[in-house]
Amino acid sequence: MLSLRLSALALALCAAPLAAQTAPPSSGSTVTDTGGSLTQDAAFTSFVAGLRSRAIAEGVKPETFDRETAGLTFNPKVIRLDRAQPGGTLNSGPPGPMEFAAYRRSHVDQAHIDKGRTLYQTLSAQLARNEARTGVAGKITLSIFGLETGYGVYTGDFDLIRSCATLAYEGRRRELFTAELIATLKLIDRGFTRAEMKGSWAGATGYPQFLPSVYLRIAADGDGDGKADIWTNKADALASIAAYLREAGWKPGAPWGVAATVPANFDRAAVRTPLVSPRCPRVHARLSKWLTIAEWKARGLVISGFPAPADDELARLLEPDGPGMTAYLLTTNYGSILDYNCSNFYAMSVGVLSDAIAR
Template sequence: MIPFLRRSALTLALVCAAPAIAQNAPGGEAGAQDAPPAADQPAAPDVAPDAPSAADAAFTAFVQGLRARAIAEGVKPETFDRETAGLTFNSRVIHFDRSQPGGAVTSGQPGPMDFAPYRRSHVDQAHIEKGQTRYQMLSAQLAGNQARMGVPGNVALAIFGLETGYGIYTGSFDLIRSFASLAYDGRRRELFTAELIATLKLIDQGFTRAEMKGSWAGATGYPQFLPSTYLRIGTDGDGDGKADIWTNDADTLASIAAYLREAGWKPNTPWGVAATLPSDFDRAAIRTTLVSPRCPRVHARLSRWLTIGEWKAKGVIVAGYPAPADTELATLLEPDGPGMTAYLLTTNYRAILDYNCSNFYAMSVGVLADAIVR
């Protein structure tokens, strides 16, 4: 499978014509038009259940209609009954879902990216210093992750920092109520029904309902995984027999590394490198003709693929370090437009896009990762 056209295995129900699943849930369509992802700040807290209404009976009947499927997929009957008892519809998550920036525009060239303001607010000194501190504290753990999975610790740390401020804010919405409400709404019923069942499986594994908090769309824990993502790749990073992405840094970083490995991360290859273009560079000649099956307007910003050696032959100067090998394939991005710093991006950049399909996000991860070890 070609890495840079890889369709996420996390949320195949999400296509680019659908609004974003939100708040940087891995594999979601945040930034489908390459708008900056939502600011990394605490989400508005969940509120008390809505007052009973005439629609409550229909919602309750819908939820109870899922019981047989949940049990057939391995959820304990007593878990389903206990956790869905008295469950009420949450209209707030539906409001947020329908207020997502439009993902319906899937063709045409996107406008200027203007990355610099986003970079200043996300790759700031606070993010860098906190990342450096954790890099020193967890150096042995990160080295072990890299040896096993090939993913550098600074890249995993950068994702941890951008997703939740290194665990400071993870969301306060009750996942079971959110998923049940989103499934009942019906726009992506299968996706959210599956995530509701996955959440119940987590409770059966010993995690508590109180731990099952997250963004309104169900991204949970330090890495903001969907529950089904956790069930598939949650990784024990400290050897205690439990993969705890809600309170444990080591497990979080191992799980992020496992995600990137699954997304096609190539070991011993940088995510990208800064580059300088000649003044007479022909940008039209390197425009891609490929159309990505996933968030095409994000990928439309990227050039066609050439080897680093071929880019050098066109007069592109590699201005950063470490430089990919001359045989490595790379695509070109000018996140702040012509005349500003350009980047040659390897297939590992595509692995970061798999985590959150936004060039703003993926560029921030790469730049922050470099700053952590500078």
């Protein structure tokens, strides 16, 4: 599942185009500058070469930049996949019905649950150490691992350097992907090989599907061998996911959310949030304003799941399948999952799968 990190991938896929930057035409056509006509490949090569001084100034070895960018070509498939992402009118107006049930059946399926339960037992000591260090529940980190890459089965086969360079050249998020290209080169300088750092078309890599800059910021050594290897080492990947969620504000000891029943005469307008989130506004528009669990109970909601948050815990209401179906009261920890991937479908799947794994 393609991930949408707050500090990286969310911006990569959701940010508005930069008005001052013009996307190049498709492969095989020409672009014109003050010097005349250049083929797209020549323009791409010139663009990448122009990044050399910045990369070196930011700590990349000159020989690394020269070696890894030699012969680099534009990848039109990356741009096609990028432009196929939801956008435009889909991001305007009030959100429509979420219809989570169908999504849940295909993502929180028995195969994910069964394999997650097996790993929950096998990796119990590692998960417990991570939780003791970060406060992040082990079942949550394992659930993210499962949903991101099928517990490590599929991590992507795109060359990160080519993908990041292509997206930087394309221009709509030039600064973001230029930085990710440089971060990838820094990882090579740290000893990781280009071949092992394959990933998604959008630059997400490894078991946690981090962008390279996210790895540089928070990757953790989970097994004490002195290296944070998120590509082949489950312990390091799980420790890194826990580190990410801790940085995103995870509250130790609190659940992600809990199932609840909403009374038939419930006044939903009275709990509608007046706030507009500066990030992923349509995602947050589905969530109510914040009330304590005690206040939700006073409004007639009945907790039907386990474990129930404390009465003084703040939570937002989400009815992912509409009125009359199972609702959820979501704590601040749900917000940390949204930070990892700003999608209610994703965050709900992480929570539901985590509970099934630990059951």
